Amino acid sequence: MTRGEQVFDRRKFHLQEPDYTKPIFQVPDYYAQRMKQKITFLYGAARLDGIYPELERILKVYYAHKTPLMKEFEKNFRPENRFTEKDIILITYGDLIKTPNQKPLKTLSQLLETYLKGVINAIHILPFFPSSSDRGFAVMDFEEVDPNLGTWDDILELKKDFKLMFDGVFNHVSSKSRWFQEFLNQNPEYLNFFTVFSTKQQISPDHLRLIVRPRTTPILTEFCTLNGKRLVWTTFSQDQIDLNYHNPRVLLKMIEILLTYVRRGADIIRLDAVTYLWEELGTSCVHLEQTHMIIKLFRDILNAVAPHVALITETNVPHKDNIRYFGNGYDEAQMVYNFALPPLVLFSFQNENARKLTEWAATLKKPSDEATFFNFLDSHDGVGVMAVQGILTPEEIEMMALKVVEHGGFISYKANPDGSQSPYELNITWFSAINNEDADEPMEIQIKRYIASRAIALVMMGVPGIYLHGFLGSKNDADLVLEERQTRSINRKTLRKKELIQSLENPQTTTYHVTRWLVRLIEIRARQRAFHPNSLQKVLNVSEQVFALLRYTQDQTEMILTLTSVTSQPLELEVNLKNWGIHGEHHWRDLISKKTFHSSGNILHVKIEPYQVLWLKARNGKHAIVE
Amino acid sequence: MNFPIHEMDGGEVIVIDIPRRLTSEISGELKQLMKELIEQGKYKIVMNLEKTKYMDSSGLGAIVSKIAATRSKKGDIRLAAPQQTIIDLLELTHINQIVKVFSSVEEAVNSFKE
Numbered sequence: 001m002t003r004g005e006q007v008f009d010r011r012k013f014h015l016q017e018p019d020y021t022k023p024i025f026q027v028p029d030y031y032a033q034r035m036k037q038k039i040t041f042l043y044g045a046a047r048l049d050g051i052y053p054e055l056e057r058i059l060k061v062y063y064a065h066k067t068p069l070m071k072e073f074e075k076n077f078r079p080e081n082r083f084t085e086k087d088i089i090l091i092t093y094g095d096l097i098k099t100p101n102q103k104p105l106k107t108l109s110q111l112l113e114t115y116l117k118g119v120i121n122a123i124h125i126l127p128f129f130p131s132s133s134d135r136g137f138a139v140m141d142f143e144e145v146d147p148n149l150g151t152w153d154d155i156l157e158l159k160k161d162f163k164l165m166f167d168g169v170f171n172h173v174s175s176k177s178r179w180f181q182e183f184l185n186q187n188p189e190y191l192n193f194f195t196v197f198s199t200k201q202q203i204s205p206d207h208l209r210l211i212v213r214p215r216t217t218p219i220l221t222e223f224c225t226l227n228g229k230r231l232v233w234t235t236f237s238q239d240q241i242d243l244n245y246h247n248p249r250v251l252l253k254m255i256e257i258l259l260t261y262v263r264r265g266a267d268i269i270r271l272d273a274v275t276y277l278w279e280e281l282g283t284s285c286v287h288l289e290q291t292h293m294i295i296k297l298f299r300d301i302l303n304a305v306a307p308h309v310a311l312i313t314e315t316n317v318p319h320k321d322n323i324r325y326f327g328n329g330y331d332e333a334q335m336v337y338n339f340a341l342p343p344l345v346l347f348s349f350q351n352e353n354a355r356k357l358t359e360w361a362a363t364l365k366k367p368s369d370e371a372t373f374f375n376f377l378d379s380h381d382g383v384g385v386m387a388v389q390g391i392l393t394p395e396e397i398e399m400m401a402l403k404v405v406e407h408g409g410f411i412s413y414k415a416n417p418d419g420s421q422s423p424y425e426l427n428i429t430w431f432s433a434i435n436n437e438d439a440d441e442p443m444e445i446q447i448k449r450y451i452a453s454r455a456i457a458l459v460m461m462g463v464p465g466i467y468l469h470g471f472l473g474s475k476n477d478a479d480l481v482l483e484e485r486q487t488r489s490i491n492r493k494t495l496r497k498k499e500l501i502q503s504l505e506n507p508q509t510t511t512y513h514v515t516r517w518l519v520r521l522i523e524i525r526a527r528q529r530a531f532h533p534n535s536l537q538k539v540l541n542v543s544e545q546v547f548a549l550l551r552y553t554q555d556q557t558e559m560i561l562t563l564t565s566v567t568s569q570p571l572e573l574e575v576n577l578k579n580w581g582i583h584g585e586h587h588w589r590d591l592i593s594k595k596t597f598h599s600s601g602n603i604l605h606v607k608i609e610p611y612q613v614l615w616l617k618a619r620n621g622k623h624a625i626v627e
Numbered sequence: 628m629n630f631p632i633h634e635m636d637g638g639e640v641i642v643i644d645i646p647r648r649l650t651s652e653i654s655g656e657l658k659q660l661m662k663e664l665i666e667q668g669k670y671k672i673v674m675n676l677e678k679t680k681y682m683d684s685s686g687l688g689a690i691v692s693k694i695a696a697t698r699s700k701k702g703d704i705r706l707a708a709p710q711q712t713i714i715d716l717l718e719l720t721h722i723n724q725i726v727k728v729f730s731s732v733e734e735a736v737n738s739f740k741e
Contacts, residue, residue, distance in 0.1 A: 399695060399698070399699065401725075402694050402695035402698060402725070403695045405691050405694050405695070405722075405725060406691065406692055406693065406694055406695050406696070408688045410720050410721055410722075411721055411724070411725060412721060413721060413724055421724060438658055438692065478684030478685070478687070478688060479683070479684050481684060481719075481720060482683070482684050482716070482719070482720075485719055487720060487721060
């Protein structure tokens with residue numbers, strides 16, 4: 001919040017029931033035309049008149065829930081300041097922390113209020129809906145909170161202090177969901193909700209080979225229905241039935257759910273596995289134009305009725321395909337998971353060499369003033385490696401994966417079109433990926449290495465995201481992998497509140513040090529406009545052992561040179577600033593150590609300790625940065 | 628010593644006999660043995676799982692604790708004669724997709740000649 005900015009209680013943005021006594025929302029012509037174009041692209045002009053009026057009705061119903069407070073808030077909403085240097089998103093399951101006799105969402109709320117209020121400002125609560133498998137991602141009912149976790153009121157209560165990110169698990173639905181059960185009952189309403197075949201032969205081997213998927217299980221799963229056996233499209237698992245977006249009723253239903261989430265408090269909606277939304281035989285069935293068009297339609301809808309709500313796409317695909325989800329920077333996702341970042345940071349620390357990371361980071365372009373990267377290193381899933389195809393060689397990816405195995409992690413594979421399999425993600429906690437528990441080294445060096453790795457995600461252009469286990473510096477839980485028969489469980493251990501608090505308060509634990517370091521860095525970051533997602537960045541190739549990034553405000557009044565050592569060796573660095581377009585004599589103050597440095601004759605001398613992080617802020621205010 | 632070793636193929640390949648139970652009580656010893664073998668320049672290793680009926684997560688981790696170190700030196704860790712319970716464990720954790728598995732020690736040793 002900047003000085004003079006009005007504080008809004010975001011819990012009071014929506015009414016529980018629609019108010020039709022107020023004027024009914026009229027879709028502005030600009031948005032109506034955009035939406036109609038997209039519906040026409042997806043379903044053809046002939047079907048537009050059968051689809052658009054229903055969409056308009058859904059928007060009107062949503063709008064009737066908006067309070068005058070929300071409308072007042074929207075008057076001053078500026079999309080270019082949707083995300084700022086203060087934004088940090090904590091990723092967690094609703095039940096990652098438990099305590100007896102209390103619903104987990106309440107426990108989470110209390111802990112966040114005590115330890116992280118004012119540090120992080122947004123929470124991604126992984127799917128909290130009733131679900132039958134995949135830790136919440138096989139949703140049985142999109143509109144209810146899993147009673148084992150809590151209630152909608154508990155979700156709304158979190159909104160008192162934090163922005164909220166909800167999952168839009170829109171690609172598939174649980175086989176136990178009412179929708180799919182109605183399909184099995186052969187209810188005519190639901191017959192076309194799913195992609196159904198009578199025989200396997202309906203997908204030719206050639207078509208089958210083209211389909212790109214992150215799983216090696218069969219794409220079609222057989223179910224017995226009232227009218228006999230049917231095969232349905234299951235990209236992820238037998239329990240996760242893909243929705244059929246060729247049916248406009250499916251799209252309309254999901255739009256209703258999207259807006260239900262907005263009503264229930266979502267500030268950001270994460271489009272899970274959105275790559276696979278639209279299936280078309282004869283194609284790869286990933287990131288098709290129709291899929292992009294649906295996301296763009298969602299964006300138009302939100303812009304029209306709830307412009308402060310952002311979309312984030314989760315697409316573990318090669319980097320060039322990933323950033324296509326920004327669209328033109330103004331018409332698709334406002335945020336994209338920066339999937340290449342985690343494996344490149346990991347690769348840098350494994351090899352004590354940041355060259356590949358530096359080269360890649362130098363290619364990153366700001367998508368627009370309204371869109372930015374989600375700079376995460378860890379999440380509930382593993383470290384995806386698809387994004388670094390073409391950035392790292394297959395041999396480098398394989399060696400990175402093997403080192404993860406040496407650190408107690410696992411590898412998940414995907415099926416390739418040629419029938420072979422290749423690594424899809426690395427299952428390991430970020431702390432165990434960066435540090436080897438078997439190594440005979442002091443905790444202090446492990447923490448320094450870890451914090452250095454995390455600092456890279458904190459300085460890069462975008463919004464940082466930290467998974468709860470990453471925030472705590474948790475180590476692998478391989479026992480849980482065997483217990484739950486799922487390699488991703490290595491990073492999903494449920495913590496007891498009492499024990500967690502003991503760890504947080506005990507200087508003998510890594511959790512104690514990691515959390516304090518992270519809080520400190522985040523607090524420093526939040527005070528620097530140079531770390532605003534729209535501030536510029538310039539990658540400096542000064543040493544293979546250092547990731548060097550200059551962040552500066554668009555008006556060049558603030559400038560921070562960040563240096564992160566990825567090596568266990570001390571370094572002496574001589575940076576010719578002029579070579580990097582930084583003109584002028586500067587006093588530099590490290591925001592972390594508080595030490596000062598002076599550049600003379602455009603040369604900056606810095607001694608860097610192993611895994612040290614320096615955030616050098618130029619002090620004299622007379623900068624000239626030449627592109 | 629929980630892990631008898633045998634030099635095969637003129638000392639080129641090392642076979643480590645894994646006991647009936649490979650658990651956290653002894654997995655550290657296996658990791659240490661692997662470390663020492665690598666330090667001695669032994670990069671071709673066969674884990675003889677013939678007798679192994681049970682392995683916990685720690686034991687599993689120990690078996691592959693030097694997989695990158697061996698492969699980076701043109702060697703490998705290969706598994707021989709696992710029983711069904713161990714095969715299930717390898718499949719569950721996808722280790723079977725990382726490490727080559729053979730039905731006998733002899734086959735595993737000979738595979739290094741290919």
